[in-house]
Amino acid sequence: MPSRHHLLCILSPSLSLVFFFFFLLSFHGGHSAFPTICESQSQCGNISIKYPFSTVSDAPVYCGYPQLRISCPDVDNPPTISLPGDTYLVTEINYVEETLTLVDIDVADRICPRASHNLTINSLPLGYNSADVNLTFFFNCSTPPLAPNPARAIDCLRSGDNQSYVFVNMSPDEAAAIREAWGCEEAVVAAVKRTEVTAANGGDELAGAMSEGFALDWAAVRECGACEHSGGRCAFNQNEQLLCFCEDGSNHTDGSFCKVARDLISGILRCFSSF
Structure with missing residues (x-):
């Protein structure tokens, strides 16, 4: 069966010309331009917000991933992003390496940060960066651990006879066993940058490393992959x-249509050149 491009070439030049202009009108009519919708960017503090991020607003269309919408209170304060469980300060977005650096808003600028x-x-559509390591915090432990052990005491979180500790890169099973054996009130895992852990000499400094934040990589959300592959930008109303x-x-609602449209136009133009 002939392709749609071949069928078009079978038509007379006049009919092909009419079809071509009808196609262009239907393809462009009533749409907003790609550059003004999805290539625009805004400034929030010293952070540039652009695709695949968008700012939270009352706009009818968010160009970018729904999970990566950023709140910008004003130009003098850093932007924030809401992730499951809490809100985080966005301190850096690297569009070349596709990473963003976040700081837990609960620990920002605190002398003795406490992961909550x-x-x-x-x-x-996020993943931990290779530059991150996990810190496992144990709070208000009633039974002192046996020495020697890799735990680092956090003196600024001491409460009476109870002490808090932090470990680097501990497995969940190990954490559960230690929490029970040491009689700890709570165990929380937080990510920090590896460089901050290397520079820390004690538990207080490891806790303080949280104020420097951690890095996350982002990747295309599944439903946006076809759209982006075709050269488009993914948006949601x-x-x-x-x-x-x-x-x-x-x-369009079909993410592959951008590429299909370009191919169809090229086929039409090839037909014209053969007349």
Whole structure:
């Protein structure tokens, strides 16, 4: 069976010309331009916000990933992003290496930071960076550990006879066993940059390393992959419906349409050149 490109070439030049202009009108009509929708960027403090991030607003379309919407209170304060369990300060976005650096808002600028929750990123288009290490904190432990052990006491979190400790890169099973054996009130895992851990000499400094933040990598969300592969930008309306904005100004619910449209136009032009 002839392809649609071959069928088009079978038409007379006049009919092909009419079809071509009808196609262009239907393809471009009523759409917003790709550069103004998905290539725009805003400044929040000293952080540039652009695709795949977007700012939280009342806009009818968010161009970028829904999980990467950033709040910008004003130009003088750092932006924030809400992830499962808490809000984090965004201190850096590296668009070349596709990483963002976050600081738990609960520990920012505190002399004795205390991790208060674990970060779960399983459902997000995010992953821990190779520069990160995990710190496992044990708070208010009533039974002193036997020496020697790799635990580092956090003196600034001492409460009476109870002491808090921190370990570097401990497995969940080990953490559960130690929490029970040491009679600890709580165990929390937090990520920090490896360089900060290397520079720390004690438990207090390891806790303080949290104020320097940790890095996360981002990757294309599954439903946006086809759109981006075709040269488009992934967007969502207020009903969370997927849109794909293309460079020619069109938007579609089929992420592969950007590339299909360019191929079809090229085929039409090839037909014209043969007349």
